[in-house]
Amino acid sequence: MSKKFFHYSTNKEVEQYLSELTLKCGFRHKTLLINAIFNGEVLTVQSGDLTLHNNQSALFAPNAQQLLDLDTQLRVLLPDTYPVDFDISQYQTIEDKVAAAEQLTVRNKQFLPTYLHILQELLLVFDFEIAQPQIQQLSEDDEFVKAHQEKVKALAQSNSAKSKRRISVSNKFRFEKTMTQFRTKPLNKAQEEALSVVNIAKLQLKDIALSTPVKTTLLQDFDRAKQRLTATQTSPSQLDKLLFLLSKAKFQRLTITEQNKKIIMTLTKELAELNQHIKACHQAQNEAGLKTKQKVIEIVELEQLLRQSVVRTSFAIDAFI
Structure with a gap:
């Protein structure tokens, strides 16, 4: 059976954070971390002051x-x-x-x-x-989780130069199931009608005698409405998919x-x-x-x-x- 790979364009900041998270969550390699994210696994944050004596x-x-x-x-x-x-x-x-x-x-x-x-x-x-050790589920109020969310949000805004990477997928079934949420979805009838109205309104706006600032504001409103309606029509980049899944990751910590x-x-x-x-x-x-x-x-x-x-x-x- 041929191997499946996840190809994505990334940058130095993303790869550095993935490496940091790999260590913090006790994985031997970044590939294992990313596959755990694909599989929807709860990530266990390692505690530096936790010494195990259960042997x-x-x-x-x-x-x-x-x-x-x-x-x-x-x-x-x-x-x-x-x-x-x-x-x-x-x-x-x-x-x-x-x-x-x-x-x-x-x-x-x-x-x-x-x-x-x-x-x-x-x-x-x-x-x-x-x-x-007992397992403690980390809530959104946990300092680690909050810092993680802020970091992922910042990475999503990064414009650094990108290079190509690939990750070997360990569980094809789980991977495909996770990726179904990113498939484009056709517009329903109501959405199609709303989009048509927005497009017509934009065309008609050119012939209406309004000041430039007012027209500019209205055009921006129309563009935002169009973006919301067509959001499901545009497939996110591979990196955006990875960062989205990373933002949804659940964490736990071993405590005594x-x-x-x-x-x-x-x-x-x-x-x-x-x-x-x-x-x-x-x-x-x-x-x-x-x-x-x-x-x-x-x-x-x-x-x-x-x-x-x-x-x-x-x-x-x-x-x-």
Whole structure:
């Protein structure tokens, strides 16, 4: 299937603004931006101060594996002398799981898998319900939208030297549907009659004894009326089409509330500290001069820190939700 292209004559100012908008809306290339406009997509304005943290579950996965490896070493040296019949899957809510896990000690083989399970559930809640940015639709009163409209209006008035460009169309169906609004439309009977009256009036005006200023004013009025009647008969230029679509573009912004930012800061700090302890413990296991007993103590203390971290994280998320 042959490619379809949108050919248009443009100028430096238009191309510069399209490049700026490409960056502001997070597109890799100007072609992607223009195709999004053709497709009627809502453009997402990037926020420079928005740092995303909604991937903590994935980021913690390597650390979780290190904990499992350390726990495997621990089980060899610290037997489960008081085993308990415990299955975390019997509990439904995170709150119930945290409460039930209190019966476990580090000696129990279910201890680490249980608290890792709870932490991973907490991180999923964090990623999707707390750290996930919310979409805010931008109204016409938004400063960005107002500035955009003013810019497009100014570009439409520009008389700078033009050069030819072409854009590869990604969705022919959506493109054709969008472009139908620019097709010329025939005049209806009433419009034809009105246009005829205007043309006759202009001819008759020449023979009427009026002052030049009055005639000039009347002729201008007739010309404006004729332009309004024949507006649908003149197809706009390709650049005018693009600028018109650009002026009608809808925008949105990804935001995170101040309340969410506070809990994000708290929990990412909690995770960072836990990760440091995991790293330190892992390094300690490779120290040749460290006795086996001390290595066991290091792992036990780390798993106890994990429990404390899970309880604090659970409390913080529960208070938020």
